[in-house]
Amino acid sequence: MWVRGAIDLLFPPQCANCDAIGVGVCAACVPERCDALHAEAGAGLPVLAFGAYENALRRAVLALKDGRRDVADSLARRLATLLEPNRALVPVPTTAARRRVRGLDGVAEIASIAASISGGRSHPVLVQRAGDAQRGRTRRERLATRDRFACRSGIEIPPSVVLIDDVCTTGATLRDCRIALEAAGTYVSGAVVVAAAKSGAACLPQQNSC
Numbered sequence: 699m700w701v702r703g704a705i706d707l708l709f710p711p712q713c714a715n716c717d718a719i720g721v722g723v724c725a726a727c728v729p730e731r732c733d734a735l736h737a738e739a740g741a742g743l744p745v746l747a748f749g750a751y752e753n754a755l756r757r758a759v760l761a762l763k764d765g766r767r768d769v770a771d772s773l774a775r776r777l778a779t780l781l782e783p784n785r786a787l788v789p790v791p792t793t794a795a796r797r798r799v800r801g802l803d804g805v806a807e808i809a810s811i812a813a814s815i816s817g818g819r820s821h822p823v824l825v826q827r828a829g830d831a832q833r834g835r836t837r838r839e840r841l842a843t844r845d846r847f848a849c850r851s852g853i854e855i856p857p858s859v860v861l862i863d864d865v866c867t868t869g870a871t872l873r874d875c876r877i878a879l880e881a882a883g884t885y886v887s888g889a890v891v892v893a894a895a896k897s898g899a900a901c902l903p904q905q906n907s908c
């Protein structure tokens with residue numbers, strides 16, 4: 699622990715977007731509350747996003763993907779403002795290989811922190827069957843891919859859950875997770891994500907107070 703403290707003293711953590719000293723992402727770069735975006739995309743369920751996947755929020759998500767735990771904490775606090783209290787959350791899983799490389803499953807971390815803030819619980823019940831199957835695929839190819847996720851066997855899943863992810867692009871990942879959960883008899887009432895890509899053609903941003 700003292701090693702971490704000494705490193706922080708020598709190289710104080712900075713905002714993921716600007717050079718402000720502090721952990722995570724600062725409130726000047728990404729406000730702590732938002733006008734949520736509604737992104738229906740191809741997920742087949744209502745998707746709420748804290749913001750658009752651009753500028754400071756995009757850089758924060760990329761820092762999360764690089765394994766910055768302080769950024770996960772910052773983003774989780776913001777995502778939690780979009781959650782109804784006491785919900786069961788299911789994080790979209792990353793592959794074991796990526797988790798090993800980064801040392802952190804950022805989405806699982808966000809779901810866990812957001813659950814503790816909102817009085818809910820995170821249930822990491824999904825596993826990804828293939829590797830990073832969506833990377834490099836076109837929108838059409840992504841939407842045509844199915845069966846990438848499955849529920850862990852032998853783990854009890856709540857009857858109603860909310861999916862949590864970092865970015866919604868085409869909605870195909872959320873859709874596949876929804877299908878896997880529904881196959882296990884669970885109702886997926888919606889998804890809450892950190893950011894929605896406006897390039898996902900079916901994402902329809904509209905303002906909503908939250």
Ligand SMILES: [Zn+2]
Nearest residue numbers: 713716724727
């Ligand atoms: Zn900043």
